[in-house]
Amino acid sequence: MPDSDFLTALRALHEGGVEFAVVGGLAAVLNGAPVNTFDLDIVHARDETNVAKLLQVLDRLDAIYRMQPDRRLRPDASHLRSAGHHNLITTCGPLDVLGTIGRGLNYEDLLAHTVEMDTGGGVRVRVLSLAKIVALKEELAGEKDLAVLPILRRTLEQKQRG
């Protein structure tokens, strides 16, 4: 399995002009939460133009579905226009491309809850806010969500205190 290289993947998406937001564990880390994650989760705009840009970047990163790597199944435009989740493996490590998160929230729904951050070397990306991450995890309340919630809540409190 390729090693994770978050910044290279983010740079490829940024330079490819893809409209996306970082969500999940990496968004929590970028917001200052001391948690670990091995994959990059993004929610993308699903219009035709953006899906075409995203496909070009995924092709450059040699992205295939990681469930059956031997079959080397590649996502196509119809996959990426759907609301579903695409768990991929790339030359930069695991990348989850998500049509929606939570209870069906798409890129446009999330946009107002994102902040733009410089992740290094001028790579500026939209990142889901910590308040929204906490709200989504409280709503879903899965085992994995509940385990990390205390750290996210305390980080949010500390951030709000300034």
Added chain:
Amino acid sequence: MTERDLQPQTEYSEDGVDLSLIRWMLSLTPAERLQFLQRQVNAILAIRKLNAGQ
């Protein structure tokens, strides 16, 4: 030096979260947080590789 001075200086929330670690993370820029995570992930993956097959 009093006995109190010798106590470890720890600060945890009621639910056991290390607040000093959070404050340290918040003192970094997003780019520095990403670099820190990347180093952690690389170290964990390197240890996994060293122990593969055991």
